[in-house]
Amino acid sequence: MIALLLRDLKLSVRAGGGALIGVLFFMTVVAVIPFGVGPDLNLLSRIGPAIVWIGALLSALLGLDRLFQTDRDDGSLDLLLMQEHPLVLTVFVKCVAHWLGNGLPLVIASPLLGLFMNMSEVAIGATMLTLLVGTPALTFIGAVGAAVAVALPRGGLLVSILVLPLAIPVLIFGVSVSYAAVEDPAPFMPPFLILLAITMFFAVLGPLGAALALRSASD
Amino acid sequence: MRLTAENLGARRGEDLLFQDISFSLDAGQALVLTGPNGSGKSTLLRVVAGFLRPETGHVALTGPDVASGVKLAEACHYLGHRNAMKAELSVWENLSFWKSFLGDFEGGKGLPVTQAAEAVGLGGITHLPFGYLSAGQQRRIAFAKLLVAYRPVWILDEPTAALDVKAEDIFGGLIRHHLSSGGILLAATHQPLALESVKELQMKGFAAVAEERW
Amino acid sequence: MSDSIAITKISELANPTRFLALAGRVLPWLAGVTAALFMIGLYLSFTTEGDYQQGATVRIMYIHVPAAWLSMMCYTVMALSAIGTLVWRHPLADVSHKAAAPLGAAFTFVALATGSLWGKPMWGTWWVWDARLTSVFVLFLMYLGLIALNRAMDDPSKAARVSAVLILVGFVNIPIIKFSVDWWNTLHQPASVIRMGGPTLDKEFLWPLLIMALAFTLLFFTLHIIAIRNEIWRRRVAAQRRLAARLASREA
Numbered sequence: 001m002i003a004l005l006l007r008d009l010k011l012s013v014r015a016g017g018g019a020l021i022g023v024l025f026f027m028t029v030v031a032v033i034p035f036g037v038g039p040d041l042n043l044l045s046r047i048g049p050a051i052v053w054i055g056a057l058l059s060a061l062l063g064l065d066r067l068f069q070t071d072r073d074d075g076s077l078d079l080l081l082m083q084e085h086p087l088v089l090t091v092f093v094k095c096v097a098h099w100l101g102n103g104l105p106l107v108i109a110s111p112l113l114g115l116f117m118n119m120s121e122v123a124i125g126a127t128m129l130t131l132l133v134g135t136p137a138l139t140f141i142g143a144v145g146a147a148v149a150v151a152l153p154r155g156g157l158l159v160s161i162l163v164l165p166l167a168i169p170v171l172i173f174g175v176s177v178s179y180a181a182v183e184d185p186a187p188f189m190p191p192f193l194i195l196l197a198i199t200m201f202f203a204v205l206g207p208l209g210a211a212l213a214l215r216s217a218s219d
Numbered sequence: 220m221r222l223t224a225e226n227l228g229a230r231r232g233e234d235l236l237f238q239d240i241s242f243s244l245d246a247g248q249a250l251v252l253t254g255p256n257g258s259g260k261s262t263l264l265r266v267v268a269g270f271l272r273p274e275t276g277h278v279a280l281t282g283p284d285v286a287s288g289v290k291l292a293e294a295c296h297y298l299g300h301r302n303a304m305k306a307e308l309s310v311w312e313n314l315s316f317w318k319s320f321l322g323d324f325e326g327g328k329g330l331p332v333t334q335a336a337e338a339v340g341l342g343g344i345t346h347l348p349f350g351y352l353s354a355g356q357q358r359r360i361a362f363a364k365l366l367v368a369y370r371p372v373w374i375l376d377e378p379t380a381a382l383d384v385k386a387e388d389i390f391g392g393l394i395r396h397h398l399s400s401g402g403i404l405l406a407a408t409h410q411p412l413a414l415e416s417v418k419e420l421q422m423k424g425f426a427a428v429a430e431e432r433w
Numbered sequence: 434m435s436d437s438i439a440i441t442k443i444s445e446l447a448n449p450t451r452f453l454a455l456a457g458r459v460l461p462w463l464a465g466v467t468a469a470l471f472m473i474g475l476y477l478s479f480t481t482e483g484d485y486q487q488g489a490t491v492r493i494m495y496i497h498v499p500a501a502w503l504s505m506m507c508y509t510v511m512a513l514s515a516i517g518t519l520v521w522r523h524p525l526a527d528v529s530h531k532a533a534a535p536l537g538a539a540f541t542f543v544a545l546a547t548g549s550l551w552g553k554p555m556w557g558t559w560w561v562w563d564a565r566l567t568s569v570f571v572l573f574l575m576y577l578g579l580i581a582l583n584r585a586m587d588d589p590s591k592a593a594r595v596s597a598v599l600i601l602v603g604f605v606n607i608p609i610i611k612f613s614v615d616w617w618n619t620l621h622q623p624a625s626v627i628r629m630g631g632p633t634l635d636k637e638f639l640w641p642l643l644i645m646a647l648a649f650t651l652l653f654f655t656l657h658i659i660a661i662r663n664e665i666w667r668r669r670v671a672a673q674r675r676l677a678a679r680l681a682s683r684e685a
Contacts, residue, residue, distance in 0.1 A: 003315075011308070074303055076304075078297060084290065218270045
């Protein structure tokens with residue numbers, strides 16, 4: 001299992017890995033927003049956490065279809081399916097590796113984008129923290145979509161359409177926790193704990209669903 | 220150790236590719252599937268390897284040396300058309316990943332990575348990225364994967380495609396060694412493998428349209 | 434013992450040929466009852482008095498509320514069929530959830546559209562990001578995604594299994610989405626949202642509503658059975674065509 005984690009990490013860093021593309025896409029999306037809504041710094045700082053979160057959501061989806069597709073293309077997926085390690089665990093490890101390669105860079109890049117959006121230090125910190133807690137949930141829920149995409153002759157876009165509605169709770173709580181840290185009356189801990197709970201819930205449900213879909217889709 | 224299949228039937232989409240296929244293989248025996256393209260050779264192999272649920276019948280590995288509750292797939296090596304190797308990683312990284320991920324089936328031990336690469340005649344280039352190798356070399360490394368982790372049953376789908384005569388000889392030797400040490404071989408191939416005393420199963424292809432479902 | 438008998442009974446019934454025979458017998462009756470109920474329901478809907486606050490617009494509710502109920506019931510039917518697909522691998526379950534998806538999307542669309550029509554005079558806008566509207570809208574998106582997924586795959590049985598997984602994951606997720614949307618709404622919007630239903634329903638409104646709800650439910654089952662029947666026929670035709678193609682190549 002550790003071997004699998006290391007292999008997937010190496011692959012995401014080496015040439016052709018999606019890690020860098022994801023971060024670049026994230027920065028581009030967020031950088032485009034001010035051109036759309038205008039350079040009003042007050043407005044930007046108000047919508048900042050939401051924009052950063054939406055950018056992170058979109059770029060997390062961007063690399064997802066590769067989660068199982070590359071393994072299927074070269075035949076590795078067959079061998080992964082054959083082994084006695086529970087498939088759920090294999091999928092879980094692949095998700096963790098994918099998050100370390102693609103999700104964590106987004107979290108690390110988010111403070112810089114927070115500066116662009118004229119967010120306060122507290123807001124930047126809160127957004128980074130919620131991204132750290134919330135983006136794994138996006139990967140886990142996306143794993144189901146990625147597993148479904150394996151069966152599709154042309155997956156890509158359909159995965160995003162299927163996964164986005166399911167990711168709404170993560171977005172809602174991610175953003176509201178970020179705002180709760182800045183706005184005074186709103187409590188911080190309850191939504192934060194709910195976000196944590198959602199992530200843990202999807203850490204179970206996502207690999208289960210993905211494993212089921214992979215088994216069904218193999219031919 | 221004995222591999223038995225009874226009344227296997229499988230579908231591809233809505234087509235019933237074959238039905239009522241039975242065979243049994245003891246340790247040291249080999250079965251070669253022949254037949255035209257699309258006759259269901261690969262499908263039969265994928266059924267045995269556990270990727271496809273058979274429409275009818277079942278396959279099982281039995282014997283005093285097989286622990287009960289062992290799934291057949293765990294005792295199998297599967298070498299498909301694709302090599303299951305990452306072009307970005309070096310040969311050594313690829314092989315050692317599969318060695319530690321696959322682990323050994325009880326009753327045997329896999330070769331160390333370097334030795335396995337030497338066995339297919341490519342001991343000197345394990346440091347190169349897999350993508351830099353020629354198609355024939357890639358196939359040989361894929362074959363070395365069968366050696367790094369021990370599995371009693373080998374399922375090979377067109378193993379000798381893209382190989383020259385010399386490499387075929389190496390393969391023949393490795394397969395003979397596997398069989399003589401009590402292994403079981405299931406292979407689908409166009410070219411004859413240099414093996415004596417193999418069972419042969421002629422696949423005809425397309426048994427029926429699975430319309431009785433509807 | 435009785436267990437296994439029950440299971441054989443069900444699987445006998447679920448044999449496609451038997452299903453077709455049964456559907457042929459049941460459908461006329463079902464359609465007839467549905468039509469009758471609709472006539473009664475619509476008559477009542479238009480003859481009962483309008484609400485003193487909302488006027489005639491209250492009548493939209495007689496369509497809107499049953500459609501909204503049905504949009505949720507349809508997903509439940511799909512989830513049950515999905516379990517049938519994954520656990521028993523029954524071909525009829527495959528067909529059932531495939532046939533239900535467009536129906537669910539249609540009922541959800543009716544619910545959204547009538548809600549929007551009702552919202553314009555009542556709230557002064559076609560759409561508000563009210564918790565309930567939003568979660569129904571998300572449900573609509575999920576239906577559309579499932580339809581798209583089914584259309585994107587060539588092998589029908591594989592498509593059925595994969596979409597069954599997605600249906601179940603979605604089903605587990607719906608309560609979370611609903612809950613989070615409620616939370617989101619209370620956090621972002623002032624509490625001035627006009628609640629649907631307004632005053633507690635009195636008998637005047639209750640009767641037409643219940644009859645319409647029953648009529649909609651029966652309509653759903655009628656349409657669902659017809660859709661399943663069509664899908665079975667479609668697959669039989671496909672199997673025959675395939676057979677013709679294979680036989681031609683064998684003769685050649």
